[in-house]
Amino acid sequence: MPCRAPLPLDPLQLSQALIRCASVTPADDGALDVVQDALTAIGFTCVRLPFSEPGTADVDNLYARIGSTAPNFCFAGHLDVVPVGDTAAWTTDPFGGEIRGERLYGRGAADMKTAIACFIAAADRFVTRHGPDFGGSISLLITGDEEGPSINGTRKVLAWLKDRGETLDACLVGEPTSPAKLGEMIKIGRRGSLNATLTVHGIQGHAAYPHLADNPIPRLLQILGVLCETRLDEGSGYFDPSHLAITSIDVGNDAANVIPAHARAAFNIRFNDRHTCASLRAWIDHCCAGVGGRYALKTDCSGEAFVTPPGPLSAVIARAGAAVTGQTPALSTTGGTSDARFIKDVCPVVEFGMVGETAHKID
Numbered sequence: 001m002p003c004r005a006p007l008p009l010d011p012l013q014l015s016q017a018l019i020r021c022a023s024v025t026p027a028d029d030g031a032l033d034v035v036q037d038a039l040t041a042i043g044f045t046c047v048r049l050p051f052s053e054p055g056t057a058d059v060d061n062l063y064a065r066i067g068s069t070a071p072n073f074c075f076a077g078h079l080d081v082v083p084v085g086d087t088a089a090w091t092t093d094p095f096g097g098e099i100r101g102e103r104l105y106g107r108g109a110a111d112m113k114t115a116i117a118c119f120i121a122a123a124d125r126f127v128t129r130h131g132p133d134f135g136g137s138i139s140l141l142i143t144g145d146e147e148g149p150s151i152n153g154t155r156k157v158l159a160w161l162k163d164r165g166e167t168l169d170a171c172l173v174g175e176p177t178s179p180a181k182l183g184e185m186i187k188i189g190r191r192g193s194l195n196a197t198l199t200v201h202g203i204q205g206h207a208a209y210p211h212l213a214d215n216p217i218p219r220l221l222q223i224l225g226v227l228c229e230t231r232l233d234e235g236s237g238y239f240d241p242s243h244l245a246i247t248s249i250d251v252g253n254d255a256a257n258v259i260p261a262h263a264r265a266a267f268n269i270r271f272n273d274r275h276t277c278a279s280l281r282a283w284i285d286h287c288c289a290g291v292g293g294r295y296a297l298k299t300d301c302s303g304e305a306f307v308t309p310p311g312p313l314s315a316v317i318a319r320a321g322a323a324v325t326g327q328t329p330a331l332s333t334t335g336g337t338s339d340a341r342f343i344k345d346v347c348p349v350v351e352f353g354m355v356g357e358t359a360h361k362i363d
Contacts, residue, residue: 011121016097018113019106025080025148026057051152059145059152067137071169075119078146111359115174176356183325187351189307189333201294204261239272277301303341
């Protein structure tokens with residue numbers, strides 16, 4: 001099946017065309033061409049933005065705009081998808097864009113090629129109704145690096161826009177936000193995410209003579225106990241309580257009679273706006289120092305917690321969603337991270353999209 005934009009710009013057919021592009025991060029496989037062809041046909045000016053950085057894959061991005069005056073309303077999203085996993089477990093071609101009954105199947109159907117197709121179709125209908133001089137601007141910021149390291153994608157496009165003196169006034173990100181039924185939820189913010197790897201150092205020795213060694217495992221377990229038993233907060237105005245989850249404990253030791261020299265653990269903290277990555281790093285260091293001994297702590301901040309307080313942007317999205325779906329959307333900050341964590345630094349941003357229960361799954 002062709003991986004190209006259909007004319008006229010029907011959102012379902014456009015979704016199928018995008019799904020038929022096997023754009024597993026960082027590959028594009030023609031997906032941006034589909035978007036560019038469709039937007040050019042409407043009258044958008046499109047700029048392709050390939051970015052590179054040592055140690056990462058090159059990523060192609062697209063910024064498109066129609067209109068030259070404020071306000072500039074931006075639709076933002078990603079065309080890259082996660083790997084399909086076990087292809088044999090699928091009941092259909094993961095990149096076939098097949099419709100069975102009332103369901104569209106394929107990688108990206110939920111997260112989030114269908115949302116981008118809807119962005120384009122909505123822009124087409126708006127420009128057809130109002131003409132190209134509608135008193136403002138519509139833009140699309142489309143990346144291929146959201147499911148990957150997020151280095152050569154949205155944040156570099158935003159830096160490019162800043163260098164050009166171009167402003168976004170409000171942004172809608174099309175991530176799948178509805179838990180079970182379309183229109184149930186709008187994301188007005190996201191929790192922060194901190195990944196940590198803690199290595200506790202000891203002295204290797206014979207298990208029969210523990211007094212001649214320094215076993216790092218008890219100290220690691222003690223530190224993890226302190227971390228897990230501490231209640232970080234009670235939540236905040238727009239957020240649930242923060243929490244810590246241990247994701248790995250490893251000593252790399254296959255010998256039953258050897259005390260290891262090192263013990264490692266990995267954990268993730270999803271946190272609200274009562275914390276920052278820096279404050280949590282300092283808290284972890286304090287807990288480690290309280291137990292004592294030598295240790296090394298490595299942390300990686302995927303994003304800080306943020307919220308766009310309820311206001312004109314969330315209100316207009318809620319009204320539009322309710323008019324179509326009959327659902328009054330709840331305003332939420334749950335879930336993982338998204339590229340909204342970069343966009344919130346330049347303009348108000350909310351997320352509204354498809355049902356997320358099948359995202360990243362087989363079929």
